[in-house]
Amino acid sequence: MLIGELAKKTGCDVETIRYYERERLLSAPQRSASGYRHYNAEQLGELNFILHCRSLGMSLADIRNLAAFKADHEHDCEDINLLIDQQIAKVHQQAEALRLLEQQLLALRDKCRDSHAAADCGILQTLVEAAEGEPCVCHTPFGQDNHGHSHDHDHAAKKNGRTQKGRP
Incomplete structure (x- = not known):
């Protein structure tokens, strides 16, 4: 899906999506030969995760930490509990x-x-x-x-x- 479609599905502004990419919170999408971004279900999930965390008032740094914990399934959740506390x-x-x-x-x-x-x-x-x-x-x-x-x-x-x- 193109960035406009991703924005529409998530209710997130296109510029905000680009910002999350620059901040490396959202993985880089594949690009077409003409340079258009093409997002997949994984990036949709990542963006929904970011947006959910933002709806809870979490900072980008906290979201980055939570994303790292999500990627490391063996990490002790005590650090996650501390972050939420x-x-x-x-x-x-x-x-x-x-x-x-x-x-x-x-x-x-x-x-x-x-x-x-x-x-x-x-x-x-x-x-x-x-x-x-x-x-x-x-x-x-x-x-x-x-x-x-x-x-x-x-x-x-x-x-x-x-x-x-x-x-x-």
């Missing part, structure tokens, strides 16, 4: 980061409950003030923003010679 830990970290993000967004959403003109929107005002260096409700309850910057208001105000809202 590491992926589970990453998912837990991502879930916690999403929970914190949700709390931040909820705090920001609480700044404007009613319909107003944009000039009177508490959310927009908070975002503008934060961009100007003022404390914001969506980061201060957690001590730091997503970039690791501390939002210690007293320290920042003293450092800048200001009290709250930029007044001396």
Whole structure:
């Protein structure tokens, strides 16, 4: 089958298939005299394996390791278990980061409950003030923003010679 057919069968973009070939995750297909790639059932299986692993959030390096384990039937599966345990830990970290993000967004959403003109929107005002260096409700309850910057208001105000809202 040609690359377009493979893409259609798997739901994978043609450029992504080519990328997986360049990364040597997908074995190189045979080429016709005119240079067209011709894929077989083996490459279809390889691509489906890659796509399944990607759907589980696995990195290309992890997929490469799993493919090597798949090729070596005698390899102890403890390394596979460890790889999956590491992926589970990453998912837990991502879930916690999403929970914190949700709390931040909820705090920001609480700044404007009613319909107003944009000039009177508490959310927009908070975002503008934060961009100007003022404390914001969506980061201060957690001590730091997503970039690791501390939002210690007293320290920042003293450092800048200001009290709250930029007044001396």
